[in-house]
Amino acid sequence: MDAVVDELLAPAALSKLRWRCRRGLLENDLFIERFFARYADRLTLRQAVGLEALMELADNDLLDLLFARVQPEATLDRPEVRLVLEQLRARAAA
Secondary structure, three states, X not given: OHHHHOOEOOHHHHHHHHHHOOOOOHHHHHHHHHHHHHXXXXXXXXXXXXXXXXXXXXXXXXXXHHOOOOXXXXXXXXXXXXXXXXXXXXXXXX
8 A cells, every 4th residue: 555655646636736735825825835846746645645635624724734833633643644744844955
């Protein structure tokens, strides 16, 4: 199973995921655009699953997670969601 989720995301799926990730709050969009700028060329199915789960949240709930005001709980407390959150929160390397 791990080999499947570590496969790279197909270009069509990546395009669909980018469209799905458009948000109403500029702050969320900034985090997401930075994520895609860093990882789009090597995005895996595992990351896509984590990102899709986060996109189910309301904008303010997502922002609270991105700013680490809260941590993932219940159904969001999964390795793929935590991985993507770490990547979304990461600052640019100096």
